[in-house]
Amino acid sequence: MKVAVIGGGVAGLSAAYFLAKSGVDVKVFEQKYLLYGASGRNSGGLTLQFNNEPLIRLAKRTLELYDSIQSEVGFNFLLRKDGYVKIASERDEAKLKEEVEFQRRNGVNVELVEPEFVRVLFPDINTSAFSVASYFADGGVVFPWPVVWGLAKGCRELGVEVYDYTPANVELKGNELIVKANGESYKVDYVINAAGAWSNEISKQVGVELGNKVYKEEICVTESLKPYVDPYVMDISTGVYFSQSMRGEIVGGILGSETTTLETKASLDFLTSYAKRITELVPKLRGMAILRQWAGLYDVGRNGMPVIGETKVKGFIQLNGFGRHGMSLALAAGEGVAELIMKGRSSIIEPFKP
Amino acid sequence: MKDRKVVCRCEDLTEEEIIHAIELGYDDLESLKRFTGATTGPCQGKGCLMHVIRILSQKTGKSVDEIGVTTQRQPVNPVPLYILAAKKGDEE
Structure with a gap:
């Protein structure tokens, strides 16, 4: 199975990391340098203080994942839980x-x-x-930079290609998803749209109206x-x-x-x-x-909620719309998308489906 | 210790540490900055940016023009909060 992730932020890298753990062939395409988007520009606040249940669940799981991932990938996220x-x-x-x-x-x-x-x-x-x-x-604070470096390191060690300075375009030919980048065409089974503020544009390329x-x-x-x-x-x-x-x-x-x-x-x-x-x-x-x-x-995303799950275009998956809470939510969302691809469903991301 | 060549005094980075980071794969200026912290301390790159660019150029063979510079962030020099707070008050 081949998966292309558009966007090398926390969400995209998390999905890539969990897919690679299951042995999937994953490529991540980042248009600029890693940390160019919101994952590299935020203030790192971590909390569960959300006002709906699905977000609380996602945030709870994300907090757990910070602990396990930073020891798995051997990178100090400079995370402290001081409230x-x-x-x-x-x-x-x-x-x-x-x-x-x-x-x-x-x-x-x-x-x-x-x-x-x-x-x-x-x-x-x-x-x-x-x-x-x-x-x-x-709750507390995490330094977003080492989170992204650590995830990218973990991904690369599992064989994921993480391309920076590599804008990618997605094409739908019949039922086939094709990602064009580096002057090459990659035929893939899934595309994960984790492009943050640029997700609307990526979505449009396959004719899916996102409206974030x-x-x-x-x-x-x-x-x-x-x-x-x-x-x-x-x-x-x-x-x-x-x-x-x-x-x-x-x-x-x-x-x-x-x-x-x-x-x-x-x-x-x-x-x-x-x-x-x-x-x-x-x-x-x-x-x-x-x-x-x-x-x-x-x-x-719509109603202030993230958009996570497969669209009407088979194999095209949204993983975006996290607002200013990506650091609190995106790790678990990435894990959920990996589960969706591997097992066909994931209850933690179900409430956010497009 | 006398061989330590300090490149970035604010973040206490030596030339060896910069080279090590480049060798780990942080071999473009934006990544190198964000991995090592160079140019993000109190001097905001005024003391270290040119050294970092030189080392990067020597290690990668890229020209200084190809490497470019990091985004220069305001303010040019540090400004105390009370001055910024007063300005807003005066306008209102």
Whole structure:
């Protein structure tokens, strides 16, 4: 059996890794360098704080997979589980409360806590800047770069060809799927569309309308400090989030907005908005200097859900639309797609079928 | 230790480490940057980028033009958050 994966991000590489473990002949095509897409530009937050059951299941399995994959491939993902905190202002209190109740009913060990509780986790937070929080102790932060390097290494060791700087096009000839790249044509049994923000274009090539929305989000980092911020903090009322990387930088951003152009220019507008909000939230950071900023693109499926599964075109599989939660979801989704191909079905990805 | 040639002072990378990474297959500038961390520290590449490009050119035989440069990210020099926060406030 031959499988082509379009997109060398976390989702595509995970699918390739699990397929290769089952002995499948897999090739991964990445149009730019690995880490060019959302997998290389995100802030690495890991959580189970989702508001529907299928997403929680996917995130739970993904958290387990981080542990097993990093030892299998022998690569340190710089993952730490020091908690994921969602904070909210008064107007979003009811929303957060409802979310916590739902998550608890679904077996997520999340707690609704007072600002004072968050101050114990992170003493520099301004407790008057929010009124309530949701705390997930087993969440945390992962550094996306080594995740992608580690997956690519694992794939290559299992015989997967991972081609970078190799744009690929998919053609449907009768019932045959053909991938054109490197000036060659590869006839394959399955194509996995894991192209993130570029998934709509790939899908169109075989006549499947995908309709994922594309979002642009911006992030920046400060100079390094000794490690002192434990949790990943997400302010659901302002959209601002931050955490500290294992290298000591404060990594933070603001939730993205929909865009129609696939460009990744960073803006001063973002930087000034972020500076204003983060210094309200953590006044002590005022003197910290911003070293660099960048932007990234991600795609969001219908109703905000990922799109995972086989399409009306036999053998053409979607594995995209993860929104800004790819790091929390994509490993298990990739494993699920591998299971779908090997066994004909996979219950964990069933709810996300196109 | 006296043979250690430090290429990137921010991330404490030696020439040997850069060469090792190239030999592992991280042999284009964008990958090399993201595997080693070179050019992503406080100097943002001002002190190390040209060295990294030189080593990459010597190891791979690619010309400096072929190798290119990494995306230059704003700000040009580090800017404290209070200055950025004030600017927004003044506009409003």
